[in-house]
Amino acid sequence: MILTEDLRRTFRRRGAVVEAVRGISLRVERGELVAVLGPNGAGKSTLLRMLTTLLRPTAGTAQVAGVDVVADPAGVRQRIGYVGQGNAGGHHHRVLDELVTQGALYGRTRAAARRRAGELMEALELRGLERRTVASLSGGQRRRMDVAIGLVHRPGLLFLDEPTTGMDPQARANLWEHITRLRREMDTTVVLTTHYLDEADAMAERIVVVDHGEVIADAGSAALRARHAEDRIVLEVDEPATVKDLVDGATVVGFRVELRLADGARVLPGLLARLERAGVTVHAAHLHEASLDDVFLALTGRSLREEGAAA
Amino acid sequence: MSVTVVTRVEPDTVRPGFVRDTVTIFLREFQLVLRDPFSLIFSLLQPLVFLGLFAPLLAGSLSSDALGGESPLTWFLPGVVVMIALFGTGSTGANLLYELMTGSYERVLATPVSRPAILVGRALKELAPLVVQAVIITLAALPFGVRFSPAGVVVGLAILGVFGVGLGALSYALGLASRNREWLFWGVQQTLIFPLLILSGMMLPLESGPGWMQAAATVNPLTYVVNAERAAFTGALADPAILHGAIAATLTCAVGLVVGVRAVLRSAG
Structure with missing residues (x-):
């Protein structure tokens, strides 16, 4: 569905050359749900804007839905849906008007556009808001409308640029419900960007980690964690020194023994049984499973969570 | 990569094109006027304000000799129509x-809509009230x-329409250039x-002005449009001013569309 080769984009900012995307080669198969994860300024949006023809690549090639983005941008636009960071609807326009206009922009007749608008209003719980202006909608309603606008022409490939940024947890969960359901029903390939770790973890089957304009990791969440980060087991015991001798690789911190390893959840029960046989009393056992943030930390030496909070 | 056809082409799809896209963009903008007609009412009052408040002063301070022997109103009103189009x-x-x-601009750009249609459709929306105003x-x-x-x-409005599309496209390009800097747009405009x-x-005859002003007027495309409107409104359709105005309007339109479309394409990378 998507095939890029050494895709690059540089900007000029006050005389300086900024390399926003520096050589991304990516392949996305039909039906995949891919999250592009990275801190602000990592190049996520620039990548997405090139794939959606909103930005011309400086170098490299990209085929989207079987069409080259530079040779036939109109062909790409016809085949993809795009939900940008901002709100799609004009603020003074009415919800239904905008959905019908969107259909007309894709060459639908007014009647067909109106039918489709009705379907989408139903599917995205926008019924009753037909005559409201976009400005009067709540944040969650507005975002659902953005998704509806992106789906008007039944694209086989949907791009979502930070679809849930700034939304409250409930509205986020609600939007995700809609996206996953529509994806199932329409067999849509979805590519989205996010800087929410938990979201990428929970929703995407595949996570592409981008930093400084490059892909630094690309795999499923579990595989990423297994490959780039370790789980941590912390035991509270009376005699940490004894435990340290019994368990390879353990370190002592006060009355705690700390152990870094892969697959901590499977190791922990056996470890506890072994310590019991050796006569060690364990007061408490903590398991800290590796998170995507640990993955990012391991790959870049920086925490994504902190950067996200600072931004 | 296997080439998969991902869009189901619906039977209700019509062939897209510049004209259809222009109509769609025009209707999208004009919807705002239809849904909230108050703005239209005020814009219709505008020419009457000039007619009532400016024309009497003009009549009092200028002899009809300065206006080429015409009555002040006959001279002045076509200028008002041009002015409304200019500001619109x-x-x-x-x-x-x-x-x-x-x-929402980005969302429109992400659709396959014809790029010139975005400019022309929006400029036509600003011109639409002009028809009613002229009546x-x-x-x-x-x-x-x-x-x-x-x-x-009718002839005058057609010339003005062509000129207005060009000016609208230039204004659009200026809007794109002043992204995130609203003051820049208004300052330059x-x-x-x-x-x-x-x-x-347009508002006062230049014949009484200094020579340099008259010289400057000869390179101002708007001068020719204004003169053409004056000739057209009185029905002097054989007047060469009409032809000159049409040429000036067409040139403005061509330059505007080239600059405007380039700006749209650049704004999309």
């Missing part, structure tokens, strides 16, 4: 500034004994629009 289409880009910030002016002038030729008014207006002889 000149603000095309201003309406864009907001959409640039919210994201009102023509009717309002009747009690003052001024008669305009309906056929001439006002700095250009008033000299352009005064140096066209």
Whole structure:
């Protein structure tokens, strides 16, 4: 569905050359749900804007839905849906008007556009808001409308640029419900960007980690964690020194023994049984499973969570 | 990579194209007027304000000799129509500034819509009220004994429409250039629009002005448009001023569309 080769984009900012995307080669198969994860300024949006023809690549090639983005941008636009960071609807326009206009922009007749608008209003719980202006909608309603606008022409490939940024947890969960359901029903390939770790973890089957304009990791969440980060087991015991001798690789911190390893959840029960046989009393056992943030930390030496909070 | 056909082409799809896209963009903008007609009412009052408040002063301070022997109203009203078109289409880009910030401009760009259609559709929306305004002016002038030729008014509006599309496209390009800097748009727009207006002889005749002003007026495309409107409204359709005005309008339109489309393409990378 998507095939890029050494895709690059540089900007000029006050005389300086900024390399926003520096050589991304990516392949996305039909039906995949891919999250592009990275801190602000990592190049996520620039990548997405090139794939959606909103930005011309400086170098490299990209085929989207079987069409080259530079040779036939109109062909790409016809085949993809795009939900940008901002709100799609004009603020003074009415919800239904905008959905019908969107259909007309894709060459639908007014009647067909109106039918489709009705379907989408139903599917995205926008019924009753037909005559409201976009400005009067709540944040969650507005975002659902953005998704509806992106789906008007039944694209086989949907791009979502930070679809849930700034939304409250409930509205986020609600939007995700809609996206996953529509994806199932329409067999849509979805590519989205996010800087929410938990979201990428929970929703995407595949996570592409981008930093400084490059892909630094690309795999499923579990595989990423297994490959780039370790789980941590912390035991509270009376005699940490004894435990340290019994368990390879353990370190002592006060009355705690700390152990870094892969697959901590499977190791922990056996470890506890072994310590019991050796006569060690364990007061408490903590398991800290590796998170995507640990993955990012391991790959870049920086925490994504902190950067996200600072931004 | 296997080439998969991902769009199901629906039977209700019509062949897209510049004209259809222009209509769609025009209707999208015009919807705002239809849904909230108050703005239209005020814009219709505008020409009457000029008719009622400016024309008497002009009549008092200028002899009809200075106006080429015409009555002040006959001379003045076509200028008002041009002025309304100038301010209307000149603000095309201003309406864009907001959409640039919210994201609805980007959403339109992500669709396969024809790029020139975005410019022309928006400029036409600013021109649409002009048709009604011109009719009102023509009717309002009747009690003052001024008669305009309906056929001439139609020709005049056509020339003005072509000019307005060009100016609207330029305004649009200016709007794109002042993304996130609203002051820049208005600063540049006002700095250009008033000299352009005064140096066209729209509000006051330039014949009494100094030579350099008259020289400047000859390179101002608006001068030719204004002269063409004056000739057209009186029904002098054989007047060479009409041809000159049509040429000036066409050139403005061509330059505007080239600059505007380039700006749209650049804004999309």
